[in-house]
Amino acid sequence: MNAFYARSALYAAFFTPSTEMRQSVDRLARRHLRRKPLRVLDPACGPGLWLAHFLAQGAEVAGSDLEPKAIAMAAKTLPARGARVVVGDMRRPPDELGFGFDCVINLDNSIGHLSDYMDVAEHFASIRQRMTDRGIYLVGLALREDGDSIHTGLVYERGPVDIEGGGFAALRTESLGLQPTTRCERIRQITITANVPDTPAVIAEQYDLLTFTLPMLKDILAAAGGFEVLACHDATDESLPARAFRKSAGDVVLVLRRSKETSAKRGGLTRRSRAPRKKTTR
Ligand SMILES: C[S@@+](CC[C@H](N)C(=O)[O-])C[C@H]1O[C@@H](n2cnc3c(N)ncnc32)[C@H](O)[C@@H]1O
Secondary structure (H helix, E strand, C coil): CCCCCCCHHHHHHHHCCCHHHHHHHHHHHHHHHCCCCCEEEECCCCCCHHHHHHHHCCCEEEEEECCHHHHHHHHHHCCCCCEEEEECCCCCCCHHHCCCEEEEEECCCHHHHCCCHHHHHHHHHHHHHHEEEEEEEEEEEEECCCCCCCCCEEEEEEEEEECCCCCEEEEEEEEEEECCCCCEEEEEEEEEEECCCCCCCEEEEEEEEECECHHHHHHHHHHCCCEEEEEEEECCCCCCCECCCCCCCEEEEEEEEECCCCCCCCCCCCHHHCCCCCCCCC
């Protein structure tokens, strides 16, 4: 597991969504739903930062995450009324979270943490089952083609910032580029902390995130039962400007709606979508 994700106070200090990002996401949701979301699911919710945002707007929210400490933090900070959070794998979020969500949100290429494309197809299929017919799925992912290269080096640098509960910390994230065999983007992240309770002075980790070629992604969405792509937005800009849904589009936020059941059988990915499983690099 990622040690940074287990430190929710650190995660929240760096990744609480900005006002601009919140407004952009609200705009997308309202454009495609024609109203505010009523029931929101985040299947990799971390400490529940997006759930808190939608709860404050009156939505009923539910979330799950593989990391028990993040769920403990979400359970502590979100009011019990209107929010349900449990430990669970996004391949199949726990049924106790319920069904009939009109908005599912899963940003920052969190699905890239899954082990392989079969897992991603399983994820989309189970999200599809949990959505209403006119519901939307706002999902962040990386569209890269074979032979694309990613600019290596600094991706994100911030700090020192104060950490709730005491101490301060700085974070640096770098990309080591696309790994040719697995098509994953390798990320190196270093967190330096001082006086943060129960936290090491340095957390250094390296992990791989799945990326998707456009044909693979289309294959996966079909194998998951069928989704229509309503819109594609540039995830590297918090105003989320529109971007063409095309090969090599890079880090994007897609707005998906379930379409009629496709004829592709679940688990029926073609060979182009079966890349080798990633290896843990930590
Ligand atoms: C980039 S964070 C996003 C958290 C949250 N959605 C947000 O936007 O603030 C990625 C999250 O994915 C979680 N994660 C990784 N693999 C997972 C899996 N298989 N199932 C559920 N959560 C997972 C991590 O624990 C982490 O909290």
